[in-house]
Structure formats: C-alpha cells, structure tokens
Amino acid sequence: MNMMKNVKFLKCIQCGKEYPALPDATTCLCGGILDVVYDYDYIKTKLNKVVLSKRNDQTMWRYRELLPIEEDTSPEGLRVGNSPLYESPRIAEDLGTKQLYVKDDGFNPTSSLKDRASAMAVTKAKEAGYSTIACSSTGNAASSLAGNAAAAGLSTYIFVPARAPKGKIAQLMMFGANLTAVDGSYEETFDLSKKAIDKYGWYNRNAAINPYLSEGKKTVALEICEQLNFEAPDYVAVSVGDGCTIAGVYKGFYDMFSVGLTDKIPRLISVQAEGCCPINTAVTSGQPWTPQQENTFADSIAVGVPRNADKAIKAIIDSNGICVNVSDDEIKEAQKYLAKNSGVFAEPAGATATAGLIKLSLEGKLDKNAVIVSIATGNGLKDIDSAIKTVGEPIHCKNDLKEFEEKFNL
Numbered sequence: 001m002n003m004m005k006n007v008k009f010l011k012c013i014q015c016g017k018e019y020p021a022l023p024d025a026t027t028c029l030c031g032g033i034l035d036v037v038y039d040y041d042y043i044k045t046k047l048n049k050v051v052l053s054k055r056n057d058q059t060m061w062r063y064r065e066l067l068p069i070e071e072d073t074s075p076e077g078l079r080v081g082n083s084p085l086y087e088s089p090r091i092a093e094d095l096g097t098k099q100l101y102v103k104d105d106g107f108n109p110t111s112s113l114k115d116r117a118s119a120m121a122v123t124k125a126k127e128a129g130y131s132t133i134a135c136s137s138t139g140n141a142a143s144s145l146a147g148n149a150a151a152a153g154l155s156t157y158i159f160v161p162a163r164a165p166k167g168k169i170a171q172l173m174m175f176g177a178n179l180t181a182v183d184g185s186y187e188e189t190f191d192l193s194k195k196a197i198d199k200y201g202w203y204n205r206n207a208a209i210n211p212y213l214s215e216g217k218k219t220v221a222l223e224i225c226e227q228l229n230f231e232a233p234d235y236v237a238v239s240v241g242d243g244c245t246i247a248g249v250y251k252g253f254y255d256m257f258s259v260g261l262t263d264k265i266p267r268l269i270s271v272q273a274e275g276c277c278p279i280n281t282a283v284t285s286g287q288p289w290t291p292q293q294e295n296t297f298a299d300s301i302a303v304g305v306p307r308n309a310d311k312a313i314k315a316i317i318d319s320n321g322i323c324v325n326v327s328d329d330e331i332k333e334a335q336k337y338l339a340k341n342s343g344v345f346a347e348p349a350g351a352t353a354t355a356g357l358i359k360l361s362l363e364g365k366l367d368k369n370a371v372i373v374s375i376a377t378g379n380g381l382k383d384i385d386s387a388i389k390t391v392g393e394p395i396h397c398k399n400d401l402k403e404f405e406e407k408f409n410l
Contacts, residue, residue, distance in 0.1 A: 013314065078119065083107040086102045095366055167384060190206065276294050334354045
C-alpha cells in the first residue's frame with residue numbers, strides 16, 4: 001500500500017509500465033529501471049520557499065515533500081546532506097567564466113555523495129521491515145551503506161572489487177560490514193552480489209535495481225538550488241560511473257523546476273574517464289551503450305557495465321547536456337588544481353568533474369557568462385595511495401635550518 005501522497009507511482013523508463021510505490025520495489029518485469037513519479041500539484045501545496053526558510057532540519061530530509069518516504073517515517077542514522085557550496089573566483093577566472101562553485105559532498109558522514117543514496121536505502125529498508133541490506137560497489141557506496149546501516153541498526157553484506165582503495169576497505173571493516181572483496185571486475189562483483197541477494201532475500205541497495213537511490217542522490221541538486229537562492233546554475237559538471245548520480249542530479253533540478261522553485265534546468269556536463277566511458281560514448285554516437293574495459297585509476301567511476309545507463313543517458317540528452325572524457329593524467333592534475341585553488345581535497349573521481357571543465361575551457365566550449373557548479377563527489381582521504389602518487393613524497397630534512405633553506409632554495 002502506497003502511504004505517500006506526494007508519489008503517484010513507479011514507472012518503467014523502458015516500457016512505461018506502472019507499479020505501486022512499495023518500499024522494496026526493484027525493476028520492471030521487462031528488466032527496465034523504475035522511476036518515481038511525483039504529484040507535483042500536491043507538492044506545490046506543501047512546499048515553497050517560505051516553508052523551507054522556516055525549516056530547522058539541516059539534512060537531506062528537509063526536502064521530504066520531494067522524497068519517496070512515507071508520511072509517518074522518521075529517518076534515522078547519520079546526518080547526511082547540507083554539504084557546503086564554495087564559490088571559487090580563482091577557478092572561475094582560470095576557466096574564463098562568470099562564476100564557479102564547488103559542491104563539496106566529501107563533507108558527508110562517510111565522505112562521499114553516496115551517503116545520500118545509502119540514507120534513502122536504509123530508510124526504505126526499515127519501512128519494508130528488513131533487518132539486512134546488501135550491495136555491490138566500487139567502494140564509496142559500500143562504505144556509505146555500511147556506516148548508515150550501522151547507525152540505523154541494520155546488518156550489511158557488501159561486495160567490492162579487490163582493487164578497492166584501502167581507505168574504503170578500512171571504513172567498511174570498522175562499520176562491521178560482512179565484506180567480500182571479489183577477485184574480478186565490478187561487473188563480476190555486481191553479479192555475485194545479485195546472486196547472494198536473490199538467494200537470501202536481503203534488501204537490495206544496488207543502484208540499478210533500487211529505484212529510490214537516485215531519489216536520495218538528487219538531494220545534492222535540491223541543495224544547490226537553495227544555496228544559490230533558487231537561481232539554478234547554467235551548467236553542473238558531474239563525474240559519471242554507473243550513471244545513478246547524474247540521473248539523480250537531473251531529477252533534482254527537474255523537481256525544483258516542476259514545483260516552481262526554479263525557472264530552468266541546468267545543462268549537465270557528463271565527465272567520464274577516457275579509459276572507461278560507455279555512457280558518454282553512447283550519447284555522442286547516438287547508439288546503444290556497450291560494455292567497455294575499466295581502464296582508469298579513478299576507481300569510483302571505473303564502471304565498464306553501467307547499471308543506470310538508461311537514466312543517465314536520458315538525463316544528459318533531456319538537459320541538452322555536454323559529454324567530455326578526460327585522461328587519468330588530466331584527472332590527477334585537476335585533483336591538485338582543485339585542492340590548491342579551492343581548498344577541496346577530492347578523490348580522483350571527485351575531481352573528474354573539474355577536469356572536464358578545465359578541458360572544455362581549453363577547447364573554448366564554456367560560456368564566459370555562465371554560472372557553473374562542479375560537484376566533488378568524494379573526499380581525497382578515501383584514496384591516499386593515489387594522492388601520494390600524484391603529488392609525490394614530502395621533502396625530508398634534519399633539524400638543521402641551513403639544510404632546510406638549501407632544500408627550499410630560500
């Protein structure tokens with residue numbers, strides 16, 4: 001039974017079949033991903049700028065009228081959302097554009113944007129009466145699920161590729177997850193998680209299966225709108241892996257526009273690694289997506305078989321978006337540049353959006369009058385090994401002022 005007055009139903013984005021918005025809904029019978037369809041006319045009667053200005057809740061749940069949770073649900077767990085939006089005039093000047101903002105979602109409790117999806121998954125699992133929740137992940141979704149589930153009293157079974165960075169593995173183990181490091185690709189990791197979830201009946205947090213996860217992720221866009229005083233930016237740059245994040249970002253801006261809180265939907269800039277760019281390849285070629293190798297050090301977007309490709313491709317096209325692919329070297333340079341010029345230390349995938357903006361600027365493809373937001377999806381402390389390889393080791397010196405001065409040419 002649907003206990004949500006703000007939600008009409010779930011709808012398959014492939015065949016259009018409609019389903020009741022049950023908390024444990026998964027995919028369509030045709031295999032297509034479901035989308036949450038809202039009653040925007042109803043939501044307009046409950047949500048406006050005045051209501052938001054008087055609301056004390058400073059988490060992602062402050063937008064609950066635009067979220068698929070039941071009216072009597074009180075979300076528990078970690079404090080997710082309300083990450084800072086930093087204006088960076090130096091980067092804007094370098095890019096040759098009017099304004100540049102960095103949305104630092106590494107500020108979330110387990111240090112990535114994935115906390116938004118995991119908080120939603122944990123809430124829906126509790127609504128559905130589950131005690132165990134599971135997922136596969138390249139790392140961030142796994143650690144965010146483990147942390148949010150631990151706070152809410154749920155047990156977790158989590159599957160990651162064995163290549164996952166140690167920082168993310170450490171988080172998972174600390175949160176008490178039942179962790180399996182799979183010797184294989186992300187595709188193989190996903191496959192094993194699906195087999196286990198199907199057999200044991202755990203709540204499924206996998207982004208391609210669970211229609212509610214992109215609804216959690218979209219709160220990053222809702223926040224951007226409110227932080228910019230409901231003036232939607234012209235462009236929003238997003239790093240793209242399985243496609244769930246950019247799909248959620250589009251949905252958030254679409255929601256804000258649909259309830260009259262903003263007057264436009266930004267153009268999305270989809271940034272992928274050159275060594276793994278199946279979604280961008282599909283958009284630019286106009287052909288269906290096909291699997292690719294996972295040849296990038298940016299583990300969070302090393303997804304050769306994207307599970308949310310259909311929603312992502314639709315989001316890019318519907319927003320009149322731009323696709324740009326960047327090399328690992330360009331990501332490394334952007335990681336250093338972003339930290340040095342904005343103070344935001346992002347993991348490789350978190351800096352990939354900025355790498356895309358730098359490339360587009362060098363190609364003369366950014367509007368000089370544009371307001372742009374670059375989303376930093378995860379904190380750099382997630383992957384220290386990659387960071388040290390990028391910036392190098394520190395200069396070593398004895399307790400000797402002369403030696404210090406010589407080494408720094410002072």
